[in-house]
Amino acid sequence: EVQLLESGGGLVQPGGSLRLSCVASEFTFSSYAMSWVRQAPGKGLEWVSSVSSTGVTTRYADSVKGRFTISRDNSRNTLYLQMTGLRAEDTALYFCARWSLRDFHYDSSGYLFWGQGTLVTVSS
C-alpha cells in the first residue's frame, strides 16, 4: 500500500524558516513527480509546488515563489519543502501528494495518493 508520511511542521515566528519532509514507501518514488498541497484552517485546498521525478524541474504557486524551495532525494525516497520568509498566511496543513506522471505536466488522473499532512503555524 502506497504511504506518504509528512513531518517537520510546527510553530514558527513570522519571517522564520521550516523544512518539511515527506517519506514515501511502497512504490517507486523516483518514477513520479511529487507535490505539496496546503489547506489553511477552515479553508480550501491550494496547490503549492511540484517537482519532477528527477528533481530537475520545479513549479511554484505565485503565493510562495521566491520563498519556498521544493526538492527531493530519490535515494532516501523523500520529498522536501524548504520554507523561508514565513508569513501568517502560510499557516496551514501541508500535504504531500503523488502526481501521476514523471513530470508535472497535464494529466487527467489527479492526485490519487496523499499523506495525512503536517501542520505549520506561523505566529508570534
Next chain:
Amino acid sequence: QSVLTQPPSASGTPGQRVTISCSGTSSNIGTYPVNWYQQLPGTAPRLLIYNTNHRASGVPDRFSGSRSGTSASLAVSGLQSEDEADYYCAAWDDSLNGFYVFGTGTKVTVL
C-alpha cells in the same frame, strides 16, 4: 486564490440526489478534464473522480461527474450519511506555464 468556483454548501436528505457545480474558464475546465475530491473531517482528500467522469477505485457508483463547456458537476445520488464531507473540483490550468487548480470547495450536509 482559486479560479474554480463552487457553491459553499449543498444539502439533502438521505436517499436524495445532490449536485455540486464547478465553474471555470477556457484555460482550465474548458480545455482539460476535471477531477473531484472528497474530504471527510480531519482526513486527507480522497480522489473520487478522474478524467471528468471516471470513478476512482472503490468509489460507489452513486457518484458521477460531468462537464459542459467551462463548467463541471458532481452528482451524488442516493445520498447517505457518510457522504457528509467537503468536495473539491480540480483541473489543470494552462495559464502561467501550467499548474493544478482546486475549486473553492462545497460542504455537503446530510439532513
